[in-house]
Amino acid sequence: MSEPPVLEVSDLKTHFFTKAGVARAVDGVSFSLARGEVLGLVGESGSGKTVTGFSLMGLVDAPGRVVGGSIRLGGEELVGKSERDWRSLRGRKIAMIFQDPMMTLNPVLRVDTQMIEAIRAHEDLSEEAARERARAALARVGIPSPDERLVAYPHQFSGGMRQRVAIAIALLNEPDVIVADEPTTALDVTIQAQILYEVQKLCADTGLAMIWITHDLAVVGGLADRVAVMYAGRIVEEGPVGEVLDGPLHPYTRGLIGSVPSHNRRGRRLTQIPGMAPSLLALPPGCSFAARCPRADSLCTAMPELVPTEGDRAVRCHHPHRADEPAIEGGSA
Amino acid sequence: MSASDPVDTPTVTDTTEAQTATVDTPLRRFLSDYCDSPLAVGAAVVLFLIILIAIFAPWISPQDPYDLAVVSIFDARMPPGSYAMDGTPFLLGTDGAGRDLLSAIFYGLRISLSVGVAAGIIAIIVGMSVGLAAAYAGGRTENLIMRVVDLQLSLPAVLIALILLAILGKGVDKIIIALVVAQWAYYARTVRASALVERRREYVEAAACLGLGHARIVFRHILPNCIAPLIVVGTVQTAHAIALEATLSFLGVGLPPTEPSLGLLIANGFDYMLSGKYWIAVFPGVALLITIVSINMVGDQLRDVLNPRLQK
Amino acid sequence: MSKQPLMRLDGVSKRFAKRLDTAEKIVNFFGGDRREEVVHAVDRVSMDIADGEVVGLVGESGCGKSTLGRVVAGVHAASDGKVFWRGKDVSTLSGAERRDALLKIQMIFQDPMSSLNPRMRVRDIVGEAPRVHGLISAGEVDDYVDKMLLRVGLDPGFRMRYPHQFSGGQRQRVGIARALAVEPDFLVCDESIAALDVSIQAQVLNLFMDLREELGLTYLFISHDLGVVEHLSDRVVIMYLGRVVESAPTEELFAGPNHPYAQALLDEVPRIDTRKRVFQPIKGEIPSPINPPKGCHFHPRCPHAFARCREETPALREIAPGRLSACHLNDG
Ligand SMILES: Nc1ncnc2c1ncn2[C@@H]1O[C@H](COP(=O)(O)OP(=O)(O)OP(=O)(O)O)[C@@H](O)[C@H]1O
Ligand SMILES: Nc1ncnc2c1ncn2[C@@H]1O[C@H](COP(=O)(O)OP(=O)(O)OP(=O)(O)O)[C@@H](O)[C@H]1O
Ligand code: SF4
Ligand code: SF4
Ligand SMILES: [Mg+2]
Ligand SMILES: [Mg+2]
Numbered sequence: 001m002s003e004p005p006v007l008e009v010s011d012l013k014t015h016f017f018t019k020a021g022v023a024r025a026v027d028g029v030s031f032s033l034a035r036g037e038v039l040g041l042v043g044e045s046g047s048g049k050t051v052t053g054f055s056l057m058g059l060v061d062a063p064g065r066v067v068g069g070s071i072r073l074g075g076e077e078l079v080g081k082s083e084r085d086w087r088s089l090r091g092r093k094i095a096m097i098f099q100d101p102m103m104t105l106n107p108v109l110r111v112d113t114q115m116i117e118a119i120r121a122h123e124d125l126s127e128e129a130a131r132e133r134a135r136a137a138l139a140r141v142g143i144p145s146p147d148e149r150l151v152a153y154p155h156q157f158s159g160g161m162r163q164r165v166a167i168a169i170a171l172l173n174e175p176d177v178i179v180a181d182e183p184t185t186a187l188d189v190t191i192q193a194q195i196l197y198e199v200q201k202l203c204a205d206t207g208l209a210m211i212w213i214t215h216d217l218a219v220v221g222g223l224a225d226r227v228a229v230m231y232a233g234r235i236v237e238e239g240p241v242g243e244v245l246d247g248p249l250h251p252y253t254r255g256l257i258g259s260v261p262s263h264n265r266r267g268r269r270l271t272q273i274p275g276m277a278p279s280l281l282a283l284p285p286g287c288s289f290a291a292r293c294p295r296a297d298s299l300c301t302a303m304p305e306l307v308p309t310e311g312d313r314a315v316r317c318h319h320p321h322r323a324d325e326p327a328i329e330g331g332s333a
Numbered sequence: 334m335s336a337s338d339p340v341d342t343p344t345v346t347d348t349t350e351a352q353t354a355t356v357d358t359p360l361r362r363f364l365s366d367y368c369d370s371p372l373a374v375g376a377a378v379v380l381f382l383i384i385l386i387a388i389f390a391p392w393i394s395p396q397d398p399y400d401l402a403v404v405s406i407f408d409a410r411m412p413p414g415s416y417a418m419d420g421t422p423f424l425l426g427t428d429g430a431g432r433d434l435l436s437a438i439f440y441g442l443r444i445s446l447s448v449g450v451a452a453g454i455i456a457i458i459v460g461m462s463v464g465l466a467a468a469y470a471g472g473r474t475e476n477l478i479m480r481v482v483d484l485q486l487s488l489p490a491v492l493i494a495l496i497l498l499a500i501l502g503k504g505v506d507k508i509i510i511a512l513v514v515a516q517w518a519y520y521a522r523t524v525r526a527s528a529l530v531e532r533r534r535e536y537v538e539a540a541a542c543l544g545l546g547h548a549r550i551v552f553r554h555i556l557p558n559c560i561a562p563l564i565v566v567g568t569v570q571t572a573h574a575i576a577l578e579a580t581l582s583f584l585g586v587g588l589p590p591t592e593p594s595l596g597l598l599i600a601n602g603f604d605y606m607l608s609g610k611y612w613i614a615v616f617p618g619v620a621l622l623i624t625i626v627s628i629n630m631v632g633d634q635l636r637d638v639l640n641p642r643l644q645k
Numbered sequence: 646m647s648k649q650p651l652m653r654l655d656g657v658s659k660r661f662a663k664r665l666d667t668a669e670k671i672v673n674f675f676g677g678d679r680r681e682e683v684v685h686a687v688d689r690v691s692m693d694i695a696d697g698e699v700v701g702l703v704g705e706s707g708c709g710k711s712t713l714g715r716v717v718a719g720v721h722a723a724s725d726g727k728v729f730w731r732g733k734d735v736s737t738l739s740g741a742e743r744r745d746a747l748l749k750i751q752m753i754f755q756d757p758m759s760s761l762n763p764r765m766r767v768r769d770i771v772g773e774a775p776r777v778h779g780l781i782s783a784g785e786v787d788d789y790v791d792k793m794l795l796r797v798g799l800d801p802g803f804r805m806r807y808p809h810q811f812s813g814g815q816r817q818r819v820g821i822a823r824a825l826a827v828e829p830d831f832l833v834c835d836e837s838i839a840a841l842d843v844s845i846q847a848q849v850l851n852l853f854m855d856l857r858e859e860l861g862l863t864y865l866f867i868s869h870d871l872g873v874v875e876h877l878s879d880r881v882v883i884m885y886l887g888r889v890v891e892s893a894p895t896e897e898l899f900a901g902p903n904h905p906y907a908q909a910l911l912d913e914v915p916r917i918d919t920r921k922r923v924f925q926p927i928k929g930e931i932p933s934p935i936n937p938p939k940g941c942h943f944h945p946r947c948p949h950a951f952a953r954c955r956e957e958t959p960a961l962r963e964i965a966p967g968r969l970s971a972c973h974l975n976d977g
Contacts, residue, residue, distance in 0.1 A: 158931070159706075162928065188705040188706050188931065190909060190926060191705075191930070193913035193924045194926040194928075196924045197924035215843055218914075221916070221917050222915040222916075223915075255844055256844055257917065258847070259844045259846060260879075261875065262876075262917050266875060266895070267854075267876065269851050270847040272848045272851055273844040274846070277842075362811035535754040535755070535759045538715075538720055538760075542718055542752050543751070543773070544748050545773070545774060545777060545779060557762075557764040632951070
């Protein structure tokens with residue numbers, strides 16, 4: 001546990017300068033990631049999960065810009081790097097998997113061409129050696145008969161296979177960190193399970209660290225070591241997965257968990273968080289959750305800080321719940 | 334415990350929001366988006382002026398260029414900035430028959446625009462009906478219609494119009510027919526393409542579930558959602574129609590001399606080009622150019638604004 | 646259940662044929678081998694849905710859930726088999742009777758954006774059908790629309806708004822108000838909450854449960870989310886490649902699924918109450934519905950498959966009162 005983290009993000013700010021105003025899509029996000037760790041990044045749609053991932057990859061396009069903070073990957077500062085440096089980092093040190101695998105795959109090129117190219121962009125390797133590594137990567141993500149699959153085109157794969165090829169490509173240069181943006185959301189349950197299974201094995205076997213972006217708390221519960229909950233561009237709660245899901249401190253996390261139908265509450269009304277997420281362009285002063293929060297009071301017009309609490313956790317709230325309150329009201333019945 | 338939770342009431346409504354909501358109608362959004370480009374706003378203003386001129390030509394022209402009592406052959410081919418014998422200025426000079434060129438251009442715009450717009454509207458109606466019918470009927474009907482459309486689109490519009498006019502002869506009605514025949518297929522294709530997309534949308538299915546009739550679904554639900562691309566194609570095609578009419582008139586197969594559109598003015602002035610009397614052909618040409626360019630610029634901006642893929 | 650079911654499907658199939666286009670015909674003319682592809686989206690499905698029951702329909706992408714839902718809602722006609730509404734074969738109904746039956750079954754769609762006409766105001770979206778069908782007069786439209794909006798928890802002040810001025814959850818409520826406006830008995834919800842945020846899903850799910858209590862509605866609730874289906878349904882029907890493989894009361898199914906596919910599916914679903922579990926997925930891909938495997942559709946992935954499974958299609962049989970399953974293992 002004394003090992004330094006592979007990735008350390010502090011006070012990251014990515015803003016979009018649009019016609020209608022400045023959207024603070026990511027506004028002061030900090031977290032760190034150890035080797036072999038899986039961090040689940042959850043939150044409402046539009047809360048800035050994808051933009052966080054893009055910022056880590058240096059992929060934020062105009063009108064967006066990383067306006068502050070630092071990203072340290074293996075001790076190296078990434079914020080402020082030139083596009084050239086980014087290109088040499090991407091794929092080699094940090095890689096990304098998208099919800100739509102066709103973001104990674106070129107539909108008109110054979111899989112082997114694409115994979116060999118991806119390897120040789122970073123490393124001076126013979127074609128034979130590169131092909132061998134590509135084959136191994138396909139095998140590692142559980143693709144049967146990888147030799148045949150290498151010479152196929154992306155459209156000849158099913159959705160789940162394509163996603164696995166995309167993961168294999170991300171693995172090619174053995175990056176330290178992979179950012180996965182909802183990679184299984186579009187897939188079927190049984191196919192999702194296959195991918196989660198492979199990913200789990202990979203992280204355990206190779207020490208690969210992962211940021212798994214999703215809105216599915218159940219997936220996070222099954223896969224991640226730690227979880228960070230985002231709301232309106234900020235992390236509102238962070239901590240080990242079990243602790244956060246069993247005893248959420250932040251009212252939003254609590255509402256979120258209460259919203260998920262689960263075994264022991266069949267047929268009962270779900271907790272619902274009233275209202276909807278605020279527009280990033282017109283954030284209220286103070287806590288951005290205040291308008292929907294049952295605990296809000298006059299104190300909440302001042303922005304709470306993300307404060308560490310016991311058990312390696314942190315929460316951004318003036319009136320956090322107690323960790324020993326059950327996650328779901330009346331759920332213990 | 335959960336049942337008594339105040340947030341758990343079934344009717345969670347944001348009352349405040351309903352009151353403070355701005356009246357954000359599609360029209361308002363459209364206008365604000367359109368005004369993003371100053372160039373396009375300029376083009377729209379120019380186009381608006383041109384349309385006003387065309388409508389009010391008889392009242393704002395310095396001279397009625399086709400009133401033989403006013404026009405004097407002694408004023409023929411006077412350069413821009415000259416004066417008539419009675420002292421009225423010829424801002425843009427006069428043509429071969431002694432007509433004030435500015436007035437002739439105003440009247441010419443009137444004719445060019447009305448022919449172009451009339452042809453455009455008829456072509457839209459024809460093309461829209463055919464396109465909607467094809468998209469909604471599907472199958473063999475659709476195939477047949479679309480083959481005809483493809484055939485038509487593979488031939489140059491000028492060629493179609495020339496052949497037709499050769500058969501029909503000159504006349505306002507004839508050229509409108511020729512323009513409609515040359516252009517309906519563009520509209521048919523546009524409407525069919527968007528109607529096919531709209532037809533698969535869930536709101537059409539919902540309308541079917543609600544037991545609404547075919548006519549209502551096609552005209553009240555599908556059609557309004559196909560209007561945007563139609564407007565875009567309509568503006569551009571109207572510009573084409575005006576240019577096409579000018580071309581045909583220039584070639585002498587379009588409008589009769591009694592309906593002097595811009596194309597005819599250019600043709601008439603062309604004879605004097607070599608003798609240095611450039612203005613007789615050039616000024617109507619410039620008027621035509623400004624008209625077509627401004628319509629096209631408006632059309633381009635409309636395409637950007639109305640394109641759903643570019644909308645947030 | 647001696648009462649007549651509200652809806653009965655009897656051997657319903659729905660096939661989609663992809664006809665050859667001209668280019669393919671030309672290819673064939675020169676000796677090519679392009680065939681018409683027929684998708685058996687729904688393959689001989691029979692089921693009863695009782696008045697007031699909530700039936701969850703689950704299965705993986707492309708297994709025919711939406712198609713079955715559309716056949717039930719009368720959007721698609723069945724290619725084969727019969728659909729009975731309150732005991733009457735809908736294909737024999739005529740005119741007014743048919744329209745009434747159609748109106749009594751409404752669909753709630755997945756995409757809250759594309760299921761609302763972007764060019765219509767909420768007032769017209771909700772008020773059009775009851776007005777057209779003469780349920781209300783022109784003067785009553787505003788009051789009626791207000792009533793519907795209140796029922797789904799929307800402010801009547803939203804009446805003159807356009808769909809894009811709403812959030813996803815609110816749009817979904819407008820869609821529900823539109824369906825409720827024709828006084829249906831039966832709602833077919835096709836992935837109706839899948840496109841919504843988790844916290845908003847809860848709002849809409851609660852609304853469905855409230856409406857059931859207030860109006861005594863019957864639901865066919867289509868979803869790939871087993872957690873949601875478990876929460877809401879009285880009975881769950883599981884489909885695989887166009888066929889029903891198991892149908893059971895919710896609690897019994899979740900306590901012990903019978904069909905091997907149902908077992909695998911239930912195992913795979915990540916649940917919020919399980920932590921850091923080890924995923925142990927079923928192997929293999931979902932086969933194409935154009936060329937489904939012979940015999941039991943599930944046999945290439947089934948851990949218990951034996952010779953008979955590759956040849957003979959297992960019938961959906963009652964294995965316990967109220968429980969149906971289609972697997973040869975039950976012949977024991
Ligand atoms: N190109 C852009 N221009 C302006 N604003 C943008 C742009 N891209 C993203 N944003 C804003 O950034 C915010 C965060 O978006 P992001 O895609 O990160 O959300 P997310 O958490 O990934 O949501 P989802 O779950 O829907 O994927 C959004 O509110 C969006 O409005
Ligand atoms: N209109 C259509 N024409 C041709 N094929 C269709 C049509 N509608 C559905 N299909 C096919 O029928 C099969 C079943 O589709 P359906 O939409 O019912 O699946 P589903 O279970 O709802 O899947 P999903 O979970 O992805 O919504 C699919 O293979 C699909 O390609
Ligand atoms: S700071 Fe206040 S408003 Fe924000 S979550 Fe905590 S209690 Fe609620
Ligand atoms: S019939 Fe055979 S293949 Fe099908 S589910 Fe049962 S055991 Fe498996
Ligand atoms: Mg995202
Ligand atoms: Mg579906």
